Amino acid sequence: MGATGNAVTAAVNRFGLGAKPGDLAGAHDPRAWLETQLARGPDGAQFLAGLPTSIDYLRDEIQLFAIRREFKQGGRGRRDFLTGKMPGPPGDTKAAAAALKQALQPYRQEQRKDLLAEFSARIRIATGTATPFVERLVRFWSNHFAVSVDKFSARLFAAPMEREAIRPHVTGRFADMLLAVETHPAMLLYLDNVRSVGPDSRLGRRIAARLARDGDAGKGKAGGLNENLGREAMELHTVGVNGGYTQADVTEFSRALTGWSVAAKREFANGRQPDSAFVFRANAHEPGARRVLGKTFAEGGFEQGKAILDFLAHRPATARHLSLQLAQHFVSDDPPPALVDRMAKSYLDHDTDLAAVYRTLIESPEAWGSEARKFKTPQDFVTSALRAAQIDLQGRPQPVLGLLTTLGQPVFDPRSPAGFSDNSANWVDPDGLWKRVQAAEALSAHVASGGGEPLAFAQDILGPLLDEDTAQAIRRAESKRQAYATLFASPTFQWRV
Amino acid sequence: MLTRRQFLGTAAVGTATLLVWPKLTFAATGADTRFLFVLLRGGLDGLESVPPYGDPGYQAIRGALALSPSAAKPAHKLDSVFALHPSFNYAAQLYAQGQFMPVVAAAPPYWGRSHFQAQNCVENGTSKPDGSQTGWLNRCIASMPGVDGLACAAVMPLTMRGSAKVETWSPPLPTEVNPILLQRLQPLYAADTRLASPFARAVAQQNDSPVPESGIGMLASSKPGKKKQGGLPVMMGAAGTFMGKSDGPRVAFVEDEGWDTHANEAAIVTSKIAELDAGLKSFQQAMGGMWGRTILIVATEFGRTAHVNGTGGTDHGTGGSMFLAGGALHGGRVAGQWPGIGSGELYQNRDVHATTDFRSVFKGVLASHLGVSESLLASRVFPGSDGVAPIDGLVRSARAAA
Numbered sequence: 073m074g075a076t077g078n079a080v081t082a083a084v085n086r087f088g089l090g091a092k093p094g095d096l097a098g099a100h101d102p103r104a105w106l107e108t109q110l111a112r113g114p115d116g117a118q119f120l121a122g123l124p125t126s127i128d129y130l131r132d133e134i135q136l137f138a139i140r141r142e143f144k145q146g147g148r149g150r151r152d153f154l155t156g157k158m159p160g161p162p163g164d165t166k167a168a169a170a171a172l173k174q175a176l177q178p179y180r181q182e183q184r185k186d187l188l189a190e191f192s193a194r195i196r197i198a199t200g201t202a203t204p205f206v207e208r209l210v211r212f213w214s215n216h217f218a219v220s221v222d223k224f225s226a227r228l229f230a231a232p233m234e235r236e237a238i239r240p241h242v243t244g245r246f247a248d249m250l251l252a253v254e255t256h257p258a259m260l261l262y263l264d265n266v267r268s269v270g271p272d273s274r275l276g277r278r279i280a281a282r283l284a285r286d287g288d289a290g291k292g293k294a295g296g297l298n299e300n301l302g303r304e305a306m307e308l309h310t311v312g313v314n315g316g317y318t319q320a321d322v323t324e325f326s327r328a329l330t331g332w333s334v335a336a337k338r339e340f341a342n343g344r345q346p347d348s349a350f351v352f353r354a355n356a357h358e359p360g361a362r363r364v365l366g367k368t369f370a371e372g373g374f375e376q377g378k379a380i381l382d383f384l385a386h387r388p389a390t391a392r393h394l395s396l397q398l399a400q401h402f403v404s405d406d407p408p409p410a411l412v413d414r415m416a417k418s419y420l421d422h423d424t425d426l427a428a429v430y431r432t433l434i435e436s437p438e439a440w441g442s443e444a445r446k447f448k449t450p451q452d453f454v455t456s457a458l459r460a461a462q463i464d465l466q467g468r469p470q471p472v473l474g475l476l477t478t479l480g481q482p483v484f485d486p487r488s489p490a491g492f493s494d495n496s497a498n499w500v501d502p503d504g505l506w507k508r509v510q511a512a513e514a515l516s517a518h519v520a521s522g523g524g525e526p527l528a529f530a531q532d533i534l535g536p537l538l539d540e541d542t543a544q545a546i547r548r549a550e551s552k553r554q555a556y557a558t559l560f561a562s563p564t565f566q567w568r569v
Numbered sequence: 570m571l572t573r574r575q576f577l578g579t580a581a582v583g584t585a586t587l588l589v590w591p592k593l594t595f596a597a598t599g600a601d602t603r604f605l606f607v608l609l610r611g612g613l614d615g616l617e618s619v620p621p622y623g624d625p626g627y628q629a630i631r632g633a634l635a636l637s638p639s640a641a642k643p644a645h646k647l648d649s650v651f652a653l654h655p656s657f658n659y660a661a662q663l664y665a666q667g668q669f670m671p672v673v674a675a676a677p678p679y680w681g682r683s684h685f686q687a688q689n690c691v692e693n694g695t696s697k698p699d700g701s702q703t704g705w706l707n708r709c710i711a712s713m714p715g716v717d718g719l720a721c722a723a724v725m726p727l728t729m730r731g732s733a734k735v736e737t738w739s740p741p742l743p744t745e746v747n748p749i750l751l752q753r754l755q756p757l758y759a760a761d762t763r764l765a766s767p768f769a770r771a772v773a774q775q776n777d778s779p780v781p782e783s784g785i786g787m788l789a790s791s792k793p794g795k796k797k798q799g800g801l802p803v804m805m806g807a808a809g810t811f812m813g814k815s816d817g818p819r820v821a822f823v824e825d826e827g828w829d830t831h832a833n834e835a836a837i838v839t840s841k842i843a844e845l846d847a848g849l850k851s852f853q854q855a856m857g858g859m860w861g862r863t864i865l866i867v868a869t870e871f872g873r874t875a876h877v878n879g880t881g882g883t884d885h886g887t888g889g890s891m892f893l894a895g896g897a898l899h900g901g902r903v904a905g906q907w908p909g910i911g912s913g914e915l916y917q918n919r920d921v922h923a924t925t926d927f928r929s930v931f932k933g934v935l936a937s938h939l940g941v942s943e944s945l946l947a948s949r950v951f952p953g954s955d956g957v958a959p960i961d962g963l964v965r966s967a968r969a970a971a
Contacts, residue, residue: 169832169880223685303699313702447763478742480723487724490702498725500763502771503738509754509771510742541760545753554750561754563761563768 079103079440081537086446086568087402087434088204090456095204096535106434109203110427114210114239116197123193124186126236126257126349129228130335136179138337143172183228190231191483192469199458206242209430211451212401213238213249214484216394217309218491219258221484229258230484246394246424247385254305254381255350257334263489268298270330270358297358302326304489310384312393317365324362328369328377331357385424391416395429397494402433403444405495411438446568447496450479453508454515457560460533461519475514479507505566512560516553526555537564600940602897603812605821605852605865606706607805608728609845610688611828613869614883615890615921616910617838618657619671619903623650626911630875634835634883647671651903656842659850663894667901667965669849672930674888674905676871676923678957680916682885684829687870691927692727694951705950707731709935710820712945719811719818721804729822736818738811740803801825801848809855812863820939823848828869832880849894861896864938864964868892868927874919875910886920891930897938899965926957933960 083102084091099105124132201207217238219230237256241249253259260266269276276296302325307313331353339346352374362369362376367383369376384390395415399407415432422428433439448456454476457463465472476482480499486492493499530538530546542562549555559565620636621627622644628635636644636654644652645661651673653661663669678696679687686698694705704727710718711733718735720726729735751772758768804823811817825844830837845867853860872889888908893900908914908922916922928951935941935950936959947955 300699475742478723478739480725480737480739482724485724488702488727493725496763500767501736502767502774503736505758505764505768506771506775507742509746509751510744513746513750514742514744541757545757548753550749554747557747557750558753561750563754563758563764566764 078536081535081569082440082444084204085456085537086444087208089198089201089208090204090452090459090568091533091535092199092459092462093529093532096532103434106205107431109205110243110430112203112206113243114206115201115203116193116207119193119196120235123189123232123235126229126232127335127346129186129232130257130349131340131345132179132183133228134337134340136176139175139179140172143168143175187228187231188469189467191473192465192467194231194234194483195455195458195465195469195472198455199462199464204459209242209426210234210238212398213242215486215491215494216397217253217259218486218489219262219484220487220489222487223262226258226262229256229261233258241426243427243430244425246390246419246426247382249426250309250381250385251378253309254301254329255332257349259301260332260334260350263301263304264298265301265329266333268301268326268330268332269296269356270327271297272360273330273358274355275353276356276358297323297326297330299323299326301332302329305329305381306384308490310381310393311365311387311389315387315389315393321364324364325377325380327358327360328362328364328380331355331374332377386420388416388420391419395419398429398433401446401494403439404446405497408438411436444569447500448566448568449492449494449499450476450481450504450508451483451492452568453566454479454511456565457512457515460529460559461515461556463515463518471514475511479511480504508566509561512557515560516557519553519556526552526559529556530559533559534564537569539564601815601819601862602938602940603817603819603821603856603859603863604934604939605805605808605812605823605863606728607801607845607848607865607867608688608691608726608822608824609828609867609869610684610824610826611830611869612684612687612871612873612885613828613841613889614830614834614838615673615675615872615888616875616883617830617834617873618654618842618892619647619673619890620644620652620654621650621673621907621910622652623648624907624910626909626914630877630910632877633881634877647903650907654838654842656839657846659846660892660894663849663853664901668894668896668898670893670898670900670902670904672891672893672904672925674872674908674921674923675868675891675925675927675930676888677927680871680887680923682871682887684870684885689727691868691870694928694931695953701952703731704728705931706820706822707733707735708950709939709941710735712941712949713819713939716819719808719821721808721821721823726822726824738807740807801844802851805848806851806855809852813856813859815859817859830873830882831878831884832882834877834882853894864893864895864897864934866891866893866930866934872921872923875915875921876919887916888921888923891925891927893930893934893963897965899962904960925960928954928957929960930963932957933963935959937961937964 079102080096080099083099083105084095087106198207214234219226219233221227221230233253233256237252238249241252269279299322303322306315306317306322306325311317333351333353333356335346335349335351339351354373357373359371361371362380364380369379392412395412399412399415403411414436415429418432419429454472473483481492526546526549527543530543542564545558546555549558616631617634617636622637636652638644638646638652642655644655645657646652647664651671653664660669677687677690679690679698681687689698690696692704693701694708695701706718706728707730710716711731718729718733720729720735720737721739722737723739725735725737755772759765801823808821808823812821828841852865856863868891869889871886873883873886878884906924908924910921914922932946932951932954935946936943941950943959946959951957
């Protein structure tokens, strides 16, 4: 085995995001250090202030489509961004394409700037936060409710979902977080619920009538039930794949979720500004009672789906699924079942209160045992290096974003609603290790040239994890920069122990 | 100062017993075949890549996008109906040698025209976009004891996710590693029981220089911050360098993006097919003698509309083209049933109908080339595919290369 830690390094590395100078000393009472953070909740407001809201982003998208539609002469005017498809430019003349491009240019630039600002804020919080345990939890839940920006329509919303739906509930009730996420535009767009129409809803009947009249000519074909969100909300977000649900449960739940949509053209018409990015569209909602996991939910519009979500949040299968994932994230790839059981009980006993589950976790001896260790994901690795050296990106996150992409964990881009893997087996491989050595070289170049004496720095960051061989290698480095590279590339630095 | 190559050349003596791809012991069985799957994300237009110039409806429906062996920029004539896109120069040579074969009018079982869902289907190997959280190629590897896989991608693609051991590879960062640093790290990693072996393999991989020279050159010349590193020539060349070794991975995956040609299709397809063509060439060259035991499949999530849209492009469709190549392939012919593109022949009056289910091609290659049993193919690799029979006769002749 590699390095062996103690409770202080475990708190800072395994529960937190890695030490910044002084952290190890501050965490001399590890449990109290973690408890205090839970009481404080997430910080970082100063970095998030001024970022656009999801409503702002929706308005931008709608304006973008309006511009495209103006350039499109006739036909296919029904399309909007809810169908996930941009109308193309008119004709194929170069002049038309160039004019459209020019008209869109300011919006494109603005969106690029917004995305960089979002990512930049996220990285700066991780680098500087005084509540790294809470910040790790934010990222854990963000990945649990993964929205992948490789889906075009969702690309703007993954970062605001973390701010708007995850952060406010990270130490609150899971049931509240679940509702916030499933009503967030990011999830509704990513998992296609905005396109899901109840077949017997007013809209569904109208579409059916139009199809019957016009024939199946491929026009205006939007309509029909889409089970994407219903399935993933059960399989990934709540009860888990072995949670005892059937295809009938998925279909019923999906019917209940029809009508859950986002503010669109009409809500923004005439300069109006909606209060909520979420919109319940009663005309797309499938009427009738629904039966999910043996329980019947009366018709009630939005309240029906909300009640099912709350029911799912309180299932024992959900308690086990979430507790197992948390234990796998914070303790080991294969955590002790007794620990998971205790956390699940705490979850159910406290009305899905997450802080209670976290407390059970950190009060359990299994969380501090010598078997407890996790291999850093690329995001963990990069974040811990940025924290250690207090590297300030000065609002230019591109090099770090590129690094994360090359290391295999591009920000908000797991390419799957299941999120990035939390298992070492997916991250320990020769290619990944080699790139970490390269990344260590690159990161060491960013360490402030006035940085301290490397060995003292390594002691401050690794504490008792710094073994004699690693210390020796750092001592013998030919330059300060190479000493930092040695630290970041060392096997000890690759673990959360 | 020593260069990295020189340093590693000497350092490797100490790690010479550590094979890059250990635990592969198939050589004696005579089943030492190789399989590469290339996924083109975005939807390659089948009527552009394999123009059915002999179909009476073709010229009219394609208009300015129509291709033909008798045009100024001639397509490569395959038979009286089909040709290959003019950019397929190398593929046309392989075709003449019986080592390349298009499959026309093919599609995954999902016909819903969403990139996201269609790609999921192509990758998870079921008939549903959410039919599985693991990939068919991973399940294929899991069905072949002792075999490892390689995904040439920075993020593990769905095709390769699952319980079987799969390594990823992507072009290295342009950052040089100080050889002295590496020297100092080696004993540190040797003492970490979990990381010792993968680190030694990482060093050995660098020593083996899996990146073709052209790849290194391309990376070195690419501007920093430039979005795309690699591309098909580099990625397929790298796959070939790994797979061409006698102890290399037997199953690998390469992916590419940028095939979604809603506008200005002629120019985009011309340059993208040239990339694919160069990728075929670099892969074959990197495979060396192993080419004779190799089959690769190139697929895309759907074909495109038969009609040209208002922007010189085509929209999401259904039936498209698929390509097989390799020294072990019984190629030099066009496979698949052509449904025609005349009036009344199109699917929903817009797309080429799909007459071949991707899975029948995948199953045909996996059964006859990799030796995966049909019962495993139907139950584990492609669950729910009992009704989809593997295509026979894809392999040149049984074990001809052995």
